[in-house]
Amino acid sequence: xxxAREDSGNGRAAVIAGVGGWVPSGTVTNHDLAAxxxxxxxxxxxxxxxxxxxxxxxxxxxxxxxxxxxGLALKSAGFPTVDAVIVATSTPDRVLPATAPEVAxxxxxGRIAAYDLAAVCTGxxxxxxxxxxxxxxxxxxxxxxxxxxxxxxxxxxxxRGTAPIFGDGAGAVLVRAGDPDEPGAVGPVCLGxxxxxxxxxxxxxxxxxxxxEGTSPAAEDYFIQMxxxxxxxxxxxxxxxxxxxxxxxxGWQVGDVDRFAAHQANARIGxxxxxxxxxxxxxxxxxIEQVGNTSGASLPLLLADSAAAGRLRPGEKVLLAAxxxxxxxxxxxxxxxxxxxxxVHDYRA
Numbered sequence: 463x464x465x466a467r468e469d470s471g472n473g474r475a476a477v478i479a480g481v482g483g484w485v486p487s488g489t490v491t492n493h494d495l496a497a498x499x500x501x502x503x504x505x506x507x508x509x510x511x512x513x514x515x516x517x518x519x520x521x522x523x524x525x526x527x528x529x530x531x532x533g534l535a536l537k538s539a540g541f542p543t544v545d546a547v548i549v550a551t552s553t554p555d556r557v558l559p560a561t562a563p564e565v566a567x568x569x570x571x572g573r574i575a576a577y578d579l580a581a582v583c584t585g586x587x588x589x590x591x592x593x594x595x596x597x598x599x600x601x602x603x604x605x606x607x608x609x610x611x612x613x614x615x616x617x618x619x620x621x622r623g624t625a626p627i628f629g630d631g632a633g634a635v636l637v638r639a640g641d642p643d644e645p646g647a648v649g650p651v652c653l654g655x656x657x658x659x660x661x662x663x664x665x666x667x668x669x670x671x672x673x674x675e676g677t678s679p680a681a682e683d684y685f686i687q688m689x690x691x692x693x694x695x696x697x698x699x700x701x702x703x704x705x706x707x708x709x710x711x712x713g714w715q716v717g718d719v720d721r722f723a724a725h726q727a728n729a730r731i732g733x734x735x736x737x738x739x740x741x742x743x744x745x746x747x748x749x750i751e752q753v754g755n756t757s758g759a760s761l762p763l764l765l766a767d768s769a770a771a772g773r774l775r776p777g778e779k780v781l782l783a784a785x786x787x788x789x790x791x792x793x794x795x796x797x798x799x800x801x802x803x804x805x806v807h808d809y810r811a
Contacts, residue, residue, distance in 0.1 A: 590637070662688065
């Protein structure tokens with residue numbers, strides 16, 4: 463497992479300076495799904511903890527949401543300049559070019575470095591590690607890390623196994639160069655992957671492998687397919703493992719953790735990971751009931767929502783963990799800084 467230290471030996475750390483979260487106004491409730499699927503509000507809630515999810519309006523997609531969240535993070539930080547933009551996404555607007563350069567342009571950030579990163583639901587943590595590396599090597603003094611995904615475009619609306627789970631959204635964090643000991647400094651980011659399990663969560667069609675075979679895929683092959691029970695086991699195991707590694711490298715004990723921010727894949731997974739780590743469930747942050755699984759946007763959106771609502775306060779020690787297709791996983795630590803997080807929709811009500 464790769465574990466990047468926060469200062470890489472030169473005293474520069476990536477420090478959280480601004481946070482923003484954005485979800486589209488369109489909402490699909492469990493009752494909406496029950497009207498077209500063999501399901502119910504009770505069935506969905508009992509298995510996922512989700513009550514509703516947000517979806518983009520026609521004509522809008524990942525780039526538009528990334529711009530919204532990124533703009534809020536910049537406003538939160540009050541930063542006049544940014545040196546690089548990283549967009550973690552599995553649903554880019556197009557196969558090519560990357561989405562990040564257009565995001566940077568729409569935000570008026572000039573001719574800066576901008577690139578996409580694909581690690582699915584772990585994408586934000588991979589992006590955060592990338593940002594820390596850019597800052598540590600002095601390639602950048604400030605980096606905007608955005609998680610943005612439009613899973614409503616890759617989920618079969620008639621699949622009871624996936625349609626209730628995923629929603630659209632974006633979250634962003636602006637990190638700047640700072641001291642490893644100051645509040646907001648991102649601690650060791652511990653990352654891992656297991657490609658031998660790549661078939662557990664996949665979209666079979668649309669990539670170069672399927673195209674090179676010259677076959678005509680079935681319609682359902684263009685939608686996400688997931689082996690839920692096996693994913694559950696791997697998600698809990700890998701997030702526990704990476705969390706313990708991140709805590710060890712940060713010099714923290716489990717009891718030091720004030721808030722646990724896990725990727726919002728399934729409410730039961732978050733509870734299971736917290737319990738196995740020995741973290742009281744009441745310390746676990748959650749917004750899955752209102753937004754569902756927003757993939758790469760999940761963690762930054764959770765941080766923005768929690769901080770804006772006062773559930774995440776300055777000085778609290780935070781453990782972050784995520785798991786996604788690939789398989790990929792990771793964890794990181796941070797002491798939450800005194801920032802004004804911005805979330806555009808009050809979907810917490």
